[in-house]
Amino acid sequence: MEEAEAKRIALATYLSNLHERRYAPPVLQATDHQGQLVVVAANLDAYRFCFIEKNRIDNFSRIAARPNADKAALIATLFGMEKFNEFVNNFNENMDGQLNISNQKRLLLTARRTALANDTALVDGEAESLAAIAAEEEALSGNYAQDLSYADLKALIGSPEAPSRLAELNVILNALPPAVLGIVRANLEQQYSDATIALQSQTALAADLAGRANDVSFKDLYGAVLALQPTQGDHCPACDTPLAGPNPVHTDPYEKATAGLAGLKELAALQERIKEADAKFADASRALRAQLNILGRFIEANNETATPAGRYLAALPQQLNGSWWALPEALPGNPEQQAKLDVILEVAARIEAQDNAGRAAAQERQRNIAERDSLLQYQLLIQAQDAKRQNYSQSVIDARQRIADFEVNNGQLINEAAQELEDSNRDTPIQAAYATFYGLIRRYRNQLPATLMAGLNDRAMMLYNEFNTRDLDADKLHALHLPLTADGKIEIVFRGNQQTRIDALKILSEGHVRCLGLAILLAKALSLDSPLIVFDDAINAIDSDHRRGIRETIFESDHFQGTQLIVTCHSHEFIKDIQNGLTPARRNDSQVYLFLNHNGNHQPRVNGNTASRSYVEMARRAKDELNDRGALDASRKAVEMFSEKIWKWLASHEHGQMKLILAGYGAEPALRHVCEALRSKLQSANTFAHDHKQPIIDALGRIRDIPAQNNVWNYLNKGTHEEADRDDFESERVEEVVMTLEELEALNIRPNR
Numbered sequence: 001m002e003e004a005e006a007k008r009i010a011l012a013t014y015l016s017n018l019h020e021r022r023y024a025p026p027v028l029q030a031t032d033h034q035g036q037l038v039v040v041a042a043n044l045d046a047y048r049f050c051f052i053e054k055n056r057i058d059n060f061s062r063i064a065a066r067p068n069a070d071k072a073a074l075i076a077t078l079f080g081m082e083k084f085n086e087f088v089n090n091f092n093e094n095m096d097g098q099l100n101i102s103n104q105k106r107l108l109l110t111a112r113r114t115a116l117a118n119d120t121a122l123v124d125g126e127a128e129s130l131a132a133i134a135a136e137e138e139a140l141s142g143n144y145a146q147d148l149s150y151a152d153l154k155a156l157i158g159s160p161e162a163p164s165r166l167a168e169l170n171v172i173l174n175a176l177p178p179a180v181l182g183i184v185r186a187n188l189e190q191q192y193s194d195a196t197i198a199l200q201s202q203t204a205l206a207a208d209l210a211g212r213a214n215d216v217s218f219k220d221l222y223g224a225v226l227a228l229q230p231t232q233g234d235h236c237p238a239c240d241t242p243l244a245g246p247n248p249v250h251t252d253p254y255e256k257a258t259a260g261l262a263g264l265k266e267l268a269a270l271q272e273r274i275k276e277a278d279a280k281f282a283d284a285s286r287a288l289r290a291q292l293n294i295l296g297r298f299i300e301a302n303n304e305t306a307t308p309a310g311r312y313l314a315a316l317p318q319q320l321n322g323s324w325w326a327l328p329e330a331l332p333g334n335p336e337q338q339a340k341l342d343v344i345l346e347v348a349a350r351i352e353a354q355d356n357a358g359r360a361a362a363q364e365r366q367r368n369i370a371e372r373d374s375l376l377q378y379q380l381l382i383q384a385q386d387a388k389r390q391n392y393s394q395s396v397i398d399a400r401q402r403i404a405d406f407e408v409n410n411g412q413l414i415n416e417a418a419q420e421l422e423d424s425n426r427d428t429p430i431q432a433a434y435a436t437f438y439g440l441i442r443r444y445r446n447q448l449p450a451t452l453m454a455g456l457n458d459r460a461m462m463l464y465n466e467f468n469t470r471d472l473d474a475d476k477l478h479a480l481h482l483p484l485t486a487d488g489k490i491e492i493v494f495r496g497n498q499q500t501r502i503d504a505l506k507i508l509s510e511g512h513v514r515c516l517g518l519a520i521l522l523a524k525a526l527s528l529d530s531p532l533i534v535f536d537d538a539i540n541a542i543d544s545d546h547r548r549g550i551r552e553t554i555f556e557s558d559h560f561q562g563t564q565l566i567v568t569c570h571s572h573e574f575i576k577d578i579q580n581g582l583t584p585a586r587r588n589d590s591q592v593y594l595f596l597n598h599n600g601n602h603q604p605r606v607n608g609n610t611a612s613r614s615y616v617e618m619a620r621r622a623k624d625e626l627n628d629r630g631a632l633d634a635s636r637k638a639v640e641m642f643s644e645k646i647w648k649w650l651a652s653h654e655h656g657q658m659k660l661i662l663a664g665y666g667a668e669p670a671l672r673h674v675c676e677a678l679r680s681k682l683q684s685a686n687t688f689a690h691d692h693k694q695p696i697i698d699a700l701g702r703i704r705d706i707p708a709q710n711n712v713w714n715y716l717n718k719g720t721h722e723e724a725d726r727d728d729f730e731s732e733r734v735e736e737v738v739m740t741l742e743e744l745e746a747l748n749i750r751p752n753r
Helices: 002-006 011-015 044-050 054-061 068-078 082-089 104-124 126-144 150-157 165-174 185-211 213-232 253-263 265-301 308-315 335-409 411-453 457-467 510-527 544-556 572-581 584-588 615-624 628-652 671-684 693-704 712-720 731-746
Strands: 029-031 037-039 051-053 477-481 491-494 497-503 532-536 564-568 594-596 605-607
Touching: 002 011, 044 051, 044 510, 044 532, 051 054, 051 510, 054 510, 082 411, 104 126, 104 335, 104 411, 126 150, 126 335, 150 165, 150 335, 165 335, 185 265, 185 335, 265 308, 265 335, 308 335, 335 411, 457 477, 457 510, 457 544, 477 497, 510 544, 544 572, 572 615, 615 628, 615 731, 628 671, 628 712, 628 731, 671 693, 693 731, 712 731
Parallel strands: 051 532, 532 564
Antiparallel strands: 029 037, 477 491, 491 497, 594 605
16 A cells, blocks of 8 residues: 555556456454454554565665755655655644734724724823813913913913914014224224324434435445446446556445445434335324214215315325325314314214114114024924824824724724634634644654654664674674664664764665664564564565575574464575475474466466475485485575574684685585584594584484495485486485484474573
């Protein structure tokens, strides 16, 4: 069934006969403890480990090449769990898609009820909230001015319909403030005085300089001569007479110019003072002119150009030469001049008074700006506060309306939520039960390999070592650790390195891995006391190097003495070796069936009367049929088999070393020499005591000690090879050989026995 599913073929199609197009289900009968025949009912769980097929062992041998996630599945395959794995994997993680467990309607209704609860709380807290808003308003007005109410603050700010202090300040600040001209009466009077004194000083110095006009000419002359010295320094610049030589000038003009300039130092100082006086007069004139220009603009602005002061200012010349501030008819010291100065100073006094008033107005303007800015800031705060009150009042109105309309607007949702709750109450336990079931079955599936492996370590290791009995002792297992979890590893410890645990799938060959898989399956069957084990072509999954050890372990050891063994196999040699390894009692309790090809009718032929291929039985059967040659032929093969068994038996008791005669290099030891060496070894092993020792010596002696003219070895050799016109064998001697072999077969000469 599992093989059909693995090949994706319908079971009915897979089992049906190609020509009959049908199949009859097999019927299995067994003998119970009372010896009665009973029909065995199919039960995969009960008989899973009764079957060991080739596919399980083949898959297990390739487990090392699989990802970790697949190794647990392959271990499950080893135990026949493929179908159960597939069964578990076909379950969804949940069945929510088939259940009505949604809570969307209830969540939506809950959200709306939560909003309704917020609306109710908003309405219930209206008075408290309004009181808090009023407190905020009073705190706002109190911050502007102590004991000022919020209403008074709003009135102070005003509105377009009822302007108040803010509008008044805007009107005041929109008016242009008077300009400050910077005229001071005393300063203007001082500037007149400064200009007059500068002019007088300039005039006096100019008179002094005029009295020394000649000195000025010599000074200029001397300066000109010295200026020519760099270019005309070797002769006189006036007469071109050399300064040196046979006819030099009488007086060096450059020395005379230098001496003359030294005597005119006083004139130079006077000229410097005149320059300073000119500069001082120019500064005083410009300063006075700037002040008088301001006065002129003031006169024009006040339409006073016709006044004496206006006429005076208008008549002033543009050039600032001499006493330009005095009219031509007015001379310094003239009373009329003084009268005009008084008129100008009076205008300056008026401007000074106006400037003082402008400065006071500017200070007042700054105070008004500060007050206006403060009111503008509070105007914004009041607008925000009023908006807060208005928004809150509107939210209360809206909340009252939503409370009134809730049941009507959400009637359908309320009904849907109620139905959803009913469906959820019905399906939620199903969801929880499925989740529990899913977790349990997955956990059971994941833990099943470990459960199947539990307690198998020692028994599987023992079987593995017996399968590989011909390996070096260091290469046999000291310990085996089967995995207890899905992602665990199969770890082994070799006898030659007992301190190191190794991943078995990394170190073992494919043949050894197959042996390990078979050992685990057999160990599990033994742990369950399985009464039956079916080897379904399992031997073909084992390489020839290990078949002997497996055959001897299964069919010649005591591990499966109480187990019925059924073997399907294509190897006739393997069946022959099994029959020769069985004791007579177990061989007599066994049966071989041959499945032969059909004769054209597509019906398989089954031969259930197959004679045993045991050499001893074949020899006895031939002797009973008076076929001495056939008996000797089978006897020769039996002697070869028994010599090997006896040698192996001696080796298991540490007496396996013997001296043999070889015919030459590379030759095999002759069978007779092996038998003689075995008998000699047993006779000389004085310290070796065993119940089978003397019977074996006697049997080997009877074969060896027959008289030469009737030499058994001659019989055995002739019985093996064809020879024409040969005399008949002595029947008594042939019988003696067969009986001797039957005696040997009756002995338990298995290793370690």
